[in-house]
Amino acid sequence: MKQLTSEAVIGFIGTGVMGKSMVRHLLKAGYPVHVYNRTKAKTDELVQEGAVWEESPAAIAKKADVVMTMVGYPHDVESTYLGDEGMMQSAKPGTIFIDFTTSTPTLAKRIYDEAKVRGMHTLDAPVSGGDVGAREARLAIMVGGEQEVYEACLPVLKLLGTNIILQGGAGSGQHxxxxxxxxxxxxxxxxxxxxxxxxxxxxxxxxxxxxxxxxxxxxxxxxxxxxxxxxxxxxxxxxxxxxxxxxxxxxxxxxxxxxxxxxxxxxxxxxxxxxxxxxxxxxxxxxxxxxxxx
Structure with a gap:
């Protein structure tokens, strides 16, 4: 698997306290970024700065090469990925999903297994560092997933954090x-x-x-x-x-x-x-x- 280039289309779902800063780093690096948030107003500044608004996570999944999520709770993660209108119903084979949400290791493994069947890839990558770490791109990113997927995504992850470590297989980031x-x-x-x-x-x-x-x-x-x-x-x-x-x-x-x-x-x-x-x-x-x- 090749490393991601600046031509890769990135989708970002969840532009709250930390997500907004993370999107800004991606935009600054020149990536085309499509965004979605349940409260649309929270994406207005990002759209003015060059991001593209989409009407749903599924709409993002249809267009993006890499989809990043930073949502609130495990049930939000589950519905966004695995629901009847979840992203895995819409994404193309080869899509990489990176979930920055702090969720459950069990759910991270379920999402990995479902993606594998569909020819897609996942990383569970919860972060630490709060609003300041996100704003200054100094997040600690704890990653679970396959080595080759991690290495392919590393250039993008380095735009968001400074301490990025692959901890093991799916679910290891959440643990x-x-x-x-x-x-x-x-x-x-x-x-x-x-x-x-x-x-x-x-x-x-x-x-x-x-x-x-x-x-x-x-x-x-x-x-x-x-x-x-x-x-x-x-x-x-x-x-x-x-x-x-x-x-x-x-x-x-x-x-x-x-x-x-x-x-x-x-x-x-x-x-x-x-x-x-x-x-x-x-x-x-x-x-x-x-x-x-x-």
């Missing part, structure tokens, strides 16, 4: 993303508690961050999300509702493997409490509100 979310979940509790403690103790949280962010306590969340907590900025780089979905997937997979995850279970319950109080569409850093308000 790796679960590891990522498990690590973040408990860490976010620690970050929130550290900042709340600093403020309650009468310290300047910004100065505390200067001391602890480069030491053993350092983490992406501490460096990137703690400043937002301090500023009272709870806009989503990654939605709480989507993080709850991810933690639910990870807990289900862990249960199937007979692994206990008490830290993850606690984090999920804390975020669910926030969502019940109207914070589902806030960024994950809004967990801070549970500790300290004002």
């Amino acid at each position: 790796t993303k679960m590891c990522n979310q498990i690590a973040i979940a408990s860490n976010m509790i620690g970050v929130c508690e550290a900042i709340a403690y600093a403020k309650q103790a009468g310290l300047a949280p910004e100065r505390v961050l200067e001391s602890i962010s480069t030491g053993a306590a350092g983490s992406w969340s501490l460096s990137n999300l703690a400043p937002r907590m301090i500023q009272g900025n709870f806009e989503p780089g990654f939605y709480i509702k989507h993080f709850i979905k991810d933690m639910g997937i990870a807990l289900a997979e862990a249960e199937a493997m007979n692994i206990e995850m008490p830290g993850l279970d606690l984090a999920k319950r804390m975020y669910e409490e926030l969502a019940e109080h109207g914070e589902a569409n806030s960024g994950t850093q809004a967990l801070y509100k549970r500790y300290f308000k004002g």
Whole structure:
């Protein structure tokens, strides 16, 4: 399989917080990009910048050589790919599908198997890095799929991220993303508690961050999300509702493997409490509100 060239037509479905930035990188590199989003208005800027609007995922699948998806939930992935009007009913043999959505490993394997029967190719490639990583093309991309498909798509993936690793066969990318979310979940509790403690103790949280962010306590969340907590900025780089979905997937997979995850279970319950109080569409850093308000 040959590497993709700039003549390859790319379809992109899901132009939300991260997807919009990803499309912009593809356009900037000269790729023809066709876009679809359930809320059409979210594609207006991209169309003005050169993208082509399509009326449905199926319409994109008919025209694209590569179709990328960044949608909300596994049921969205399933209907987009495998539904009665799903893309696999419309795409031509040889089409490559790359799903950036955090979904289930089981569904990633189903999509791979269906594509294989139809002479198509898939990569499950969930990402990490949030809105900033997407905007700056510094996403970590965790890939599951066949080596030759991965290598063919690598030039395009490099337009979107800097840490791109093939983890194994179909579903491996999703399993790796679960590891990522498990690590973040408990860490976010620690970050929130550290900042709340600093403020309650009468310290300047910004100065505390200067001391602890480069030491053993350092983490992406501490460096990137703690400043937002301090500023009272709870806009989503990654939605709480989507993080709850991810933690639910990870807990289900862990249960199937007979692994206990008490830290993850606690984090999920804390975020669910926030969502019940109207914070589902806030960024994950809004967990801070549970500790300290004002």
